[in-house]
Amino acid sequence: MSDPFKPRPAFAPWDRRELPGLFDVEESARRVGAYKWIETRLFEALGGWIATVPELDVKMILGRHCYHHAWHAELFDKRLPELREMNTDRLCAPANDAMEEFVEALREPDAPELTIEKLVGVFRVLIPRKIAAYTFHLNGTSRVTDAPTERSLEFILQDEWNDWREGEMLLQSLIDTPEELERAIRRQHELEAIVVRAGGITGLGTIGATTEVEGAGV
Amino acid sequence: MTVVSIVPELFTLIEFDAERIKEIASEVAKSLAFPSDVDVHIEVDEVLPAPLNSSQADYLGGRAELWFTGGAFEDTHKGRHIDEVLARCGLGEALLRVKDRISGGFEDAPNDSEISERQRALWDAYADGRLTRLEGFVVREPRRRYVYRLECGFNDVADAAYDQLWASDATTWADLLEIEARLMEADPTERDAKPSARRISLRQTQ
Amino acid sequence: MRKQLPPEMLARDSRFVRTSIMDQILDPRNRKISERTIGPAKLAPGRPASADRARNLMHGIFTGEIQALEGAGRTAFDFDETEAPFALKLDMARQCWDEARHVEISIKLGEWMGTEIGEFTEATFLYEAACAPDPVLRLCGVNRALEGLAIDVFNTMKEFGDVSGDPVLEFCEDWMLADEVTHVKMGSDWLRRLTADDPERRERALDFQRTVDKLFSLGGFRGETEENPIHLARKMREMAGFSTTEIDEIAELSELARAEGQAAVEAAGSA
Numbered sequence: 001m002s003d004p005f006k007p008r009p010a011f012a013p014w015d016r017r018e019l020p021g022l023f024d025v026e027e028s029a030r031r032v033g034a035y036k037w038i039e040t041r042l043f044e045a046l047g048g049w050i051a052t053v054p055e056l057d058v059k060m061i062l063g064r065h066c067y068h069h070a071w072h073a074e075l076f077d078k079r080l081p082e083l084r085e086m087n088t089d090r091l092c093a094p095a096n097d098a099m100e101e102f103v104e105a106l107r108e109p110d111a112p113e114l115t116i117e118k119l120v121g122v123f124r125v126l127i128p129r130k131i132a133a134y135t136f137h138l139n140g141t142s143r144v145t146d147a148p149t150e151r152s153l154e155f156i157l158q159d160e161w162n163d164w165r166e167g168e169m170l171l172q173s174l175i176d177t178p179e180e181l182e183r184a185i186r187r188q189h190e191l192e193a194i195v196v197r198a199g200g201i202t203g204l205g206t207i208g209a210t211t212e213v214e215g216a217g218v
Numbered sequence: 219m220t221v222v223s224i225v226p227e228l229f230t231l232i233e234f235d236a237e238r239i240k241e242i243a244s245e246v247a248k249s250l251a252f253p254s255d256v257d258v259h260i261e262v263d264e265v266l267p268a269p270l271n272s273s274q275a276d277y278l279g280g281r282a283e284l285w286f287t288g289g290a291f292e293d294t295h296k297g298r299h300i301d302e303v304l305a306r307c308g309l310g311e312a313l314l315r316v317k318d319r320i321s322g323g324f325e326d327a328p329n330d331s332e333i334s335e336r337q338r339a340l341w342d343a344y345a346d347g348r349l350t351r352l353e354g355f356v357v358r359e360p361r362r363r364y365v366y367r368l369e370c371g372f373n374d375v376a377d378a379a380y381d382q383l384w385a386s387d388a389t390t391w392a393d394l395l396e397i398e399a400r401l402m403e404a405d406p407t408e409r410d411a412k413p414s415a416r417r418i419s420l421r422q423t424q
Numbered sequence: 425m426r427k428q429l430p431p432e433m434l435a436r437d438s439r440f441v442r443t444s445i446m447d448q449i450l451d452p453r454n455r456k457i458s459e460r461t462i463g464p465a466k467l468a469p470g471r472p473a474s475a476d477r478a479r480n481l482m483h484g485i486f487t488g489e490i491q492a493l494e495g496a497g498r499t500a501f502d503f504d505e506t507e508a509p510f511a512l513k514l515d516m517a518r519q520c521w522d523e524a525r526h527v528e529i530s531i532k533l534g535e536w537m538g539t540e541i542g543e544f545t546e547a548t549f550l551y552e553a554a555c556a557p558d559p560v561l562r563l564c565g566v567n568r569a570l571e572g573l574a575i576d577v578f579n580t581m582k583e584f585g586d587v588s589g590d591p592v593l594e595f596c597e598d599w600m601l602a603d604e605v606t607h608v609k610m611g612s613d614w615l616r617r618l619t620a621d622d623p624e625r626r627e628r629a630l631d632f633q634r635t636v637d638k639l640f641s642l643g644g645f646r647g648e649t650e651e652n653p654i655h656l657a658r659k660m661r662e663m664a665g666f667s668t669t670e671i672d673e674i675a676e677l678s679e680l681a682r683a684e685g686q687a688a689v690e691a692a693g694s695a
Contacts, residue, residue: 040510040513044500047496047520048498048502050520051429051551052429052433052435054436056437056527056541059493060493060528063497063520063521063523063524063527064521064524066520067521069517070518077510112435264453265456267453269476270477272472272473287473288453289473297447297448298453359538361475361476364479368474371589405589
């Protein structure tokens with residue numbers, strides 16, 4: 001048996017976590033606030049759409065996903081005070097005007113014939129953008145100092161991947177004709193155009209690029 | 219050709235057409251090769267709506283005596299209106315069972331008011347199985363299976379008996395009693411021997 | 425997307441057929457049936473047409489679950505956070521997931537009971553209770569009144585599954601029952617929190633709950649005798665946080681609704 005009192009390295013050889021990370025406390029809080037804002041707007045939209053989609057399978061999946069995103073919002077909400085943001089509503093805000101415009105456009109479809117438009121906005125535009133932003137945060141932050149955010153992001157990303165896959169499969173099952181394909185492409189193009197202007201869900205630099213984009217607003 | 223009569227001749231509470239029911243019954247009798255020298259008398263109790271669905275089929279005094287609640291033929295999407303597919307199926311089940319009573323191995327079976335719910339469930343499974351193999355009848359097998367399980371038990375012995383009855387073209391009342399004994403052994407839960415949804419009990423007034 | 429979606433705009437596929445509760449109330453057969461002695465109405469094996477009555481009720485539960493899912497979703501969307509706090513919205517999202525599961529369970533249970541989606545008609549009065557402009561009224565109407573009714577219905581169905589030896593029905597109803605107890609608690613909790621400083625609002629919400637409770641006891645649908653198809657589940661309601669006084673009040677409302685229903689049938693018959 002080894003000697004329990006013999007000094008060992010504080011970090012195991014396979015533990016490659018490093019200091020510092022890309023974000024200080026303020027930047028991490030700003031990003032988490034933007035995450036909470038987008039997750040909240042998303043779960044509200046999914047909840048509202050349940051009654052407007054006639055497809056029974058879509059209706060039930062929206063109900064399930066609505067809770068997933070609410071849980072993400074709750075995790076981010078709980079993290080904010082730990083990042084010195086006691087007023088959790090202050091940072092729960094869109095990164096810029098274009099992001100607000102994006103959410104308006106995303107949530108706009110209402111009619112029962114527009115299930116493709118609703119799902120494209122969520123599963124082909126927003127969720128891929130969230131996966132990108134969360135992955136960047138996970139890879140860029142210090143996994144020592146920002147470990148609680150990292151842990152939440154790991155759980156959340158698992159949900160996002162699963163939900164994205166399910167949503168994409170729903171869309172593939174709904175898009176049967178050239179007209180439907182055209183609708184999906186057009187919708188994706190419209191929304192991507194706005195989110196490109198926004199620079200991503202946390203604004204410019206969402207995934208590290210910092211080139212200013214014209215029309216993002218502040 | 220089978221002579222069909224119906225009571226009431228004019229429905230007042232529901233939108234059923236007595237003549238149309240008679241036509242359907244004649245078509246059904248023909249497609250089942252029901253003996254043409256046996257008259258068919260149908261009574262529909264228009265007071266009793268879906269889902270209070272029930273029927274009786276007896277052979278009395280040389281005549282087929284059929285009784286149905288209005289619910290047994292009622293369109294589940296449009297209350298008080300007839301669902302002809304359902305009516306055709308209900309009449310088919312009833313006439314097949316009367317045919318069984320005349321010369322199909324059920325000559326010694328008691329009248330419907332005397333047989334238990336379980337015996338009735340077994341017989342209905344046998345009737346529906348045959349009906350489903352004929353042209354022109356839309357039998358809702360999953361419904362039949364549930365009604366059957368509720369009376370005969372949710373177990374493998376009951377399921378095997380159901381499959382046997384469903385596939386059979388030559389079961390007798392004696393076979394049915396033998397199956398019933400097998401079911402009792404598999405599920406000894408005491409069941410009310412008295413039939414619950416029958417003409418007499420459902421037509422009594424306060 | 426518009427706020428406040430009216431019941432006539434609920435989206436359904438072509439299998440679903442909508443009905444009006446008035447058609448059922450005005451059915452000329454009602455008066456004649458009430459003159460018959462067709463035995464106790466409580467759902468039990470051996471009672472007249474119990475299989476078809478259970479299948480019909482199961483389909484009603486299924487459409488009710490869809491509307492509960494839609495109602496919870498709309499409450500998460502229709503209000504901003506000044507009207508419905510963030511934590512309330514989180515609870516509604518959680519309820520969406522629960523109700524979506526209940527829809528799934530109901531579909532599978534319906535299949536088990538030999539019922540097809542859309543086999544029976546759908547009335548939208550459950551969702552109508554989820555259309556109130558005040559979130560507290562919605563929580564009282566839906567979470568306390570209707571989810572309370574769901575406790576009674578599921579408990580009745582669970583007992584039916586138990587006495588008829590149906591292991592699937594009993595298993596599923598028991599799980600759904602557990603969720604409904606949580607939903608009722610949620611409603612009671614938010615009623616208390618949102619109206620702590622506003623007794624008038626609280627009274628309005630409780631009035632709305634009483635109206636919904638009475639509506640869903642129409643014609644003696646729910647009560648405590650063998651004449652009621654659905655039985656008031658006192659023990660489960662206590663677990664969900666209803667006081668004995670509140671349960672007694674629902675029992676009284678049910679009896680009142682039964683008497684009024686009877687009078688309406690008689691009036692329609694003599695008109």
